[in-house]
Amino acid sequence: MSKIFNMSDIRRTFRYMKRNGPRGAYYAAKERMKLRAESRYSYLCPDEGELANQRNETHDPERAPSITVVIPAYEPDAVYFRKAVESVINQSYPHWRLVITDGSPSDKTYDIYKEYENDPRITYVKHEGSPGISANTNTGIVAALALMDGAGTGSAPDGMSAYIGFLDHDDELTPDALYHMAKAVMSSAVPGGPVLVYSDEDKMSEPDPSTRLYFDPHRKYGFNLDLLLSNNYICHFMMARADVMKDLRFRSEYDGAQDYDLVLRIVAGLIRDPHNSPGSSTSLSGPETYVVHVPRVLYHWRSHTGSTATNTESKTYAYEAGLRAVTNAVNALFPACARAKNVEHRDLPRISHSKHLGFYDIDWGDADTLFLLRPDVGAVVGRVLDAHGRMKECIYDRDGNALYAGLDNNFAGEFNRFDCSQDVYSADINHMIVRPGLDASRLHELGYRILYLPHMITREK
Incomplete structure (x- = not known):
């Protein structure tokens, strides 16, 4: 048990609870124990x-x-x-x-x-x-x-x-x-x-x-x-x-x-x-x-x-410094974001601390606004949950592996990646929102990204 959950984890859970409440801390601790129990990691030094x-x-x-x-x-x-x-x-x-x-x-x-x-x-x-x-x-x-x-x-x-x-x-x-x-x-x-x-x-x-x-x-x-x-x-x-x-x-x-x-x-x-x-x-x-x-x-x-x-x-x-670094990077990478501060999208994107320390959330607004601010994005896709609140096979990596399939919506995934916006290689076309005028089958050919947004949730019955 000590290898699965130690004093450092207890302190971490307590700090997490102060930020995110008892429910959030419960699922964070439960997931950490699950990952540790399933881990077979052992570093082997080369001879x-x-x-x-x-x-x-x-x-x-x-x-x-x-x-x-x-x-x-x-x-x-x-x-x-x-x-x-x-x-x-x-x-x-x-x-x-x-x-x-x-x-x-x-x-x-x-x-x-x-x-x-x-x-x-x-x-x-x-x-x-x-x-x-x-x-x-x-x-x-x-x-x-x-x-x-x-x-x-x-x-x-x-x-x-x-x-x-x-x-x-x-x-x-x-x-x-x-x-x-x-x-x-x-x-x-x-x-x-x-x-x-x-x-x-x-x-x-x-x-x-x-x-x-x-x-x-x-x-x-x-x-x-x-x-x-x-x-x-x-x-x-x-x-x-x-x-x-x-x-x-x-x-x-x-x-x-x-x-x-x-x-x-x-x-x-x-x-x-x-x-x-x-x-x-x-x-x-x-x-x-x-x-x-x-x-x-x-x-x-x-x-x-x-x-x-x-x-x-x-x-x-360090996390405050990280927030400033991300804000600067977004403005440097996407000049439309800086211009939006002076037009109708004056408060977008909103960059904030995630519930996970050292992680950041970027709110781009709705899909139409995101496409305006992000010329590199051709489609967006969110979480698609089954009747049990688990992620369905919906987003995929370059090798065709389904990402986060079967993961409980209350969990964050390894290194909180399930909770992070990220580029994915492909996605179920039935759940993508595609930039108007684009052929979804040609997104990669045209150089566009497919962006996974964890806060966009669809629950299927």
């Missing part, structure tokens, strides 16, 4: 033979991207920090550098760095500027770019790009993390490599491997614009192309959600002029090619007292 093969496969620097990992440190726990540093040192992928940027007022971080200073791949930089995680990380980005051939591109002779990844000072990479991220870059057809690469992640407990538990694996979706506007599902582990980072920095006014803000700005930069209709040469399309998902757990998010992994309310300011 030494497999890691050796990975080293041999990627030994040639002319055929592989260089990756610089930035750890912004601030008064870290000594045990956790050493584990973070050593998780980079122990990578099977050989073409890496590590930049430790130290925003601590004490010498704690520097003293630990001294244990590794003989490794030429590790660089220590003292952050002397403004306080905060964004400013500290930016110092690391500047140092990483300076290490890359003095130009900030790090391009190998064959044009392979360099990348900058980000690791929190108390978390760990799996020993094959950079290998799989590099393989995703090398297998991409995008000239210069994908702009953003991200992996799955899990949570871990004790630093001692003999007693450590791995749990709550986050198996992520591929790039999904509207899901990203609902929540920063990309998160850890993430790396961005260095030439892109030459022009971007974390913004201190978004501390706590600085990575979310960065991802949203990268995505906005990838999307062409949203004034144009889909199907034109400047349509709202393209990020799916340049943002690559590696479907493997490559990052261990440490769960300890005070961490966001354990206590989602430990950084409530």
